[in-house]
Amino acid sequence: MNGQDSIIEQYKAQRRQSAQWHERARKVFPSEGATHFARIFNPYRPYITHASGINKWDLDGNKYIDYVLGHGALLLGHNHEDIVEAVQEQITRGVLYGENHTLEVEWAELIREMMPGAEKIMLFPCGNEANMMAVRLARVHTGRSKVLRFEKHYHGWSDELASPAESGVNQNQVTIIPQNDLERLEEELSSEQYAVLFTEAGGAFLGGRTPIDPDFVRQIPTLTRKYGTLWALDEVVTGFRVAPGGWQSVIGVKPDLTSLGKCIGGGLSAGALVGRPEIFEPLKPGGVPGRQVMHGGTWNANPLTAAAGIAACKLLKTGEPQKKAAESAAYLRREGNKILKTKGINGAFYGKSSIAYLYLGPVDSDFSDDTLPPVKDLDKLTDPAMMPVFNRLLLHLLQRGVSNLIGSVYIFSYLHTEKDIDQTLHALKDALETMLAEGTLKS
Ligand SMILES: Cc1ncc(COP(=O)(O)O)c(C=O)c1O
The missing domain is CATH 3.90.1150.10 (Aspartate Aminotransferase, domain 1)
Structure with missing residues (x-):
C-alpha cells in the first residue's frame, strides 16, 4: 500500500x-x-x-x-449565548405564525440602521432567493430581460444565477463577462438590453477568492446609470461580515440593490434584498397592471430566524x-x-x-x-x-x-x-x- x-x-x-x-x-x-x-x-x-x-x-x-x-x-x-437565548425564548412562543409579527420589523430596522442604502427590505429564507427576486424586480423596473454577470462570481444556483458549467439551466438571457474589464463592461451595457448587472462583493467566491478591483467597482454605478441597467451587489457573504455597512461601506459605493444572507440570520437560514424604494414598487398591491410582482414563501421572516437575526445584528452593529x-x-x-x-x-x-x-x-x-x-x-x-x-x-x-x-x-x-x-x-x-x-x- x-x-x-x-x-x-x-x-x-x-x-x-x-x-x-x-x-x-x-x-x-x-x-x-x-x-x-x-x-x-x-x-x-x-x-x-x-x-x-x-x-x-x-x-x-x-x-x-x-x-x-x-x-x-x-x-x-457556533451557539453564541445571545442567539441561543433568543432562539430558546422564541421557540416556546411559536416558530411560524404565518402572520405579521414585531420581530420581523425589528430585524429589518436593525438591517437598515447598519446599511443606510437599505431603504426598503424584503426577507427570504436564503441568499439565493434574494438574488432571484433582484432579477425579477430589475426586469419589471427596466422593462428589459437580460442579466449581466461576471465570470466565476457565485450568486446561487437558480437559472439566471447558476454557473454556466451546470447542466439543465436556462441561461438564454444571461451574458457572463470577465471582471475588472471596464471597456468590455461598457460595451455590453451600451447595448441597453440589460435589466441588471450582478457583482459579488469583494470578488468571485466567498468574499473574493478571485478579488475584484475596487477601483473597477467604483466605476460601475456611473456606467449602469448611463445605460439604464440596475446594479445588484451580492453581499450574501460580505454583508455584516466585512463591516456593519457591508463591503459597500468599505469601498464607498451605493448599489441599486443589495442582497444579504448568511451572517444576518445569526446561523439560522436567512436572506434579504434591500435597496431604493422605487425598485420595490411592483410589490405594492393595486399597482400598475403588468408591473406586479408577487412574493410568497412559507418561511419568509419566520419568527425563529428573526429572533436569531436580531440578536446577531445587535452584536454585528458594533463592528x-x-x-x-x-x-x-x-x-x-x-x-x-x-x-x-x-x-x-x-x-x-x-x-x-x-x-x-x-x-x-x-x-x-x-x-x-x-x-x-x-x-x-x-x-x-x-x-x-x-x-x-x-x-x-x-x-x-x-x-x-x-x-x-x-x-x-x-x-x-x-x-x-x-x-x-x-x-x-x-x-x-x-x-x-x-x-x-x-x-x-x-x-
Ligand atoms: C455570494 C453568494 N451569493 C449568494 C449565495 C447563495 O446564498 P444561500 O446559500 O443562502 O442561498 C451564496 C452562498 O454561498 C454566496 O456565497
Whole structure:
C-alpha cells in the first residue's frame, strides 16, 4: 500500500461511525451522500454531532477547529449565548405564525440602521432567493430581460444565477463577462438590453477568492446609470461580515440593490434584498397592471430566524466582531506565509477581511502585500488542476483537527484565538511537510 492510500485508511479508521452514516447517506442523497456540492469529499467529510464556539465534534469523537463556520454564516461562532437565548425564548412562543409579527420589523430596522442604502427590505429564507427576486424586480423596473454577470462570481444556483458549467439551466438571457474589464463592461451595457448587472462583493467566491478591483467597482454605478441597467451587489457573504455597512461601506459605493444572507440570520437560514424604494414598487398591491410582482414563501421572516437575526445584528452593529475576526485572519495569513517560505513551497495566503485563501503555485516576484492577490493572472487562483492537491491537504488537515472549506478557504469568527490559530498553523506545517514527503506536493 502506498503512502497515499495509507492516509485514507487512517482517516477512515478514525471515522468508522461516520463511514457507516456515509453509506446510509449515499443510499438517499444523490451527490455521493452529500447535501451541498462543497461537502462532497473523498472518502467523506466527518458526520458532526455538535459544535460550540469555533469547535465541532464528529460521531467518532474527533474534535475540529472550524473554518467552515456554516459556509461563512457564523462570524459569531457556533451557539453564541445571545442567539441561543433568543432562539430558546422564541421557540416556546411559536416558530411560524404565518402572520405579521414585531420581530420581523425589528430585524429589518436593525438591517437598515447598519446599511443606510437599505431603504426598503424584503426577507427570504436564503441568499439565493434574494438574488432571484433582484432579477425579477430589475426586469419589471427596466422593462428589459437580460442579466449581466461576471465570470466565476457565485450568486446561487437558480437559472439566471447558476454557473454556466451546470447542466439543465436556462441561461438564454444571461451574458457572463470577465471582471475588472471596464471597456468590455461598457460595451455590453451600451447595448441597453440589460435589466441588471450582478457583482459579488469583494470578488468571485466567498468574499473574493478571485478579488475584484475596487477601483473597477467604483466605476460601475456611473456606467449602469448611463445605460439604464440596475446594479445588484451580492453581499450574501460580505454583508455584516466585512463591516456593519457591508463591503459597500468599505469601498464607498451605493448599489441599486443589495442582497444579504448568511451572517444576518445569526446561523439560522436567512436572506434579504434591500435597496431604493422605487425598485420595490411592483410589490405594492393595486399597482400598475403588468408591473406586479408577487412574493410568497412559507418561511419568509419566520419568527425563529428573526429572533436569531436580531440578536446577531445587535452584536454585528458594533463592528467589534468584524475587527477581531479580521485580525485573526491576518495573523493566519502572515504566519502561514512564513511557513510556506521556510518550506520552499510555492504559494501564498492572501485576502482581506475575515476570510483567508490559500493559493498554491508560483507567486509573482513583487508579491509582498498579503491583502492583495499573489498573482497578476487571477485565473491561476482557482486553477482546477490544483483541486486534487487541496483535497489532499484537507484530508491531512482534518486528520490533524482542522476543518476548512475546499482545502483552501479559512473562514474566521471573532472567537478564534491566537492559540487556536497557532494550533492550526502547526497542523498546516505538519500536513504540508507530510505532503512534500509523500510527493503529493512539490516544493
Ligand atoms: C455570494 C453568494 N451569493 C449568494 C449565495 C447563495 O446564498 P444561500 O446559500 O443562502 O442561498 C451564496 C452562498 O454561498 C454566496 O456565497
